Amino acid sequence: MTAVDADDFGLETEPASLADRAYLTIQDKLIMLDIKPNEAIVESDLATELGVGRTPVREALKRLEADRLVVSFPRRGTFATGVDVADLRHISQIRVNLEPVAARTAAQSASSSSRQQMLDLADRIAALDVANITRDELMRWDLHVHRAIYRAAGNPHLEDVLIRYDNLATRIFCMFLDRLPTVAQHVQEHIDLLRTIAGGDADAAAQIALDHVVGFEETIRSIV
Numbered sequence: 001m002t003a004v005d006a007d008d009f010g011l012e013t014e015p016a017s018l019a020d021r022a023y024l025t026i027q028d029k030l031i032m033l034d035i036k037p038n039e040a041i042v043e044s045d046l047a048t049e050l051g052v053g054r055t056p057v058r059e060a061l062k063r064l065e066a067d068r069l070v071v072s073f074p075r076r077g078t079f080a081t082g083v084d085v086a087d088l089r090h091i092s093q094i095r096v097n098l099e100p101v102a103a104r105t106a107a108q109s110a111s112s113s114s115r116q117q118m119l120d121l122a123d124r125i126a127a128l129d130v131a132n133i134t135r136d137e138l139m140r141w142d143l144h145v146h147r148a149i150y151r152a153a154g155n156p157h158l159e160d161v162l163i164r165y166d167n168l169a170t171r172i173f174c175m176f177l178d179r180l181p182t183v184a185q186h187v188q189e190h191i192d193l194l195r196t197i198a199g200g201d202a203d204a205a206a207q208i209a210l211d212h213v214v215g216f217e218e219t220i221r222s223i224v
Contacts, residue, residue, distance in 0.1 A: 017056070018052045018053070018056035019055075019056040019059040019060050020060075021050070021052070021056070022046070022050055022052055022056045022057050022059070022060035023059075023060035023063050023064065025050055026046065026050075026057070026060050026061070026064060027064060027067070027069065027167070030064065030069045030070065030080055030171070031069070031143070031167050031170050031171055031174070032136055032139065032140075032170075032174055033083075033171065033174045033175065035080045036080060037080055037081065037082045037083040037171075037175075038079055038080060038081075038082050039079065039080045040077055040078070040079055041061065041070060041077070041078045041079060041080060042077075043057045043058060043061070043078070061078055065078075067164055067167065068081055068164070068168060069081055069167065069168075069171075083171050083172055083175050085172060085175070085220065085224050087168070087172070088169070088172055088217060088220060088221070089217075091165050091168050091169050091172070092169075092213060092214075092216075092217045094161075094165050095162070095165055095166070095169065095213045096210060096213050096214060098158065098161065098162055098165075099146075099162065099209045099210065099212070099213050100205075100206035100207070100209045100210045101153075101158065101206070102149050102150050102153045102155075102158055102159075102162055102209070103149055103153075103193065103197055103202075103205040103206050103208065103209035104202045104203070104205055104206040104209075105153040105154065105155065105158070105202075106118075106149050106152035106153040106154075106197045106205070107196065107197045107199075107200050107201060107202040107205040107206075108200070108202045109152075109153065109154050110152040110153070110154070110197065110198075111152075114148075114151070114152040115152075115197070115198040115200075116198070117148065117152075118148055118149075118152065118194040118195075118197055118198045119194070119195065119198045121144070121145065121148055121194055122190070122191045122194035122195050122198070125141060125145070125187065125188060125190060125191050125194075126188070126191050128141070128187075128188075130184040130187075130188070133184075135177045135178075135183050136174075136177075138183050138184060138187045139170060139173065139174060139177070139183070139187075141187050141190075142170065142173075142186065142187050142190070143166065143167075143170060145187075145190040145193075145194065146162070146163075146166045147163065147166075148194070149193075149194075149197065149209075150162050150163060152197065169216065172220060173216070173220065176220060176223055176224070179223050180219065180223065182219060186212075186215075186216065186219070189208075189212055189215075190212075192208060193205065193208045193209060193212065196208055
């Protein structure tokens with residue numbers, strides 16, 4: 001099995017409302033660049049595509065604007081935000097400080113069930129046939145791993161901040177997927193991180209998380 005499903009690990013619950021469902025679906029489209037940077041967003045088209053009314057879409061877009069994934073202009077409409085690699089330095093400045101905190105906290109505080117979930121996730125990534133998986137799918141595994149760690153840390157405020165900036169970093173990564181030869185390696189780096197967190201080695205987990213974020217930035221900068 002290759003498809004990643006957050007429900008398998010208890011990370012996602014059934015969206016509580018149509019607006020929640022719209023939010024998650026549109027968020028994925030924006031992160032994975034199915035909705036391209038700077039592209040106009042037509043509420044009626046999205047509503048039809050998602051099978052919901054325009055009100056849930058409008059509510060979802062308000063949340064996505066707070067996430068810096070869309071921007072609205074009076075009399076012009078709503079657009080996907082641009083992807084500017086110059087933002088990478090600012091995003092990385094946050095992530096190099098907070099990703100190790102999340103990894104360390106998860107290693108110290110995760111419940112036994114969360115530790116088992118991370119071991120299961122590591123095993124599934126190790127078993128992936130990366131030669132036969134699209135790069136988009138690999139990036140969804142990457143997103144899923146980070147969310148598992150943030151959730152295991154048990155700090156909802158830290159989780160909210162890191163999800164926002166991981167989403168923005170992933171958009172930058174997705175801009176260059178066709179030029180990156182190491183996407184599979186980047187995702188498989190998570191195997192050691194997940195197992196280290198599950199094993200409770202907080203110092204090692206923090207260092208692996210830091211190295212991963214730094215490596216991500218260096219990889220992008222090497223090709224731009």
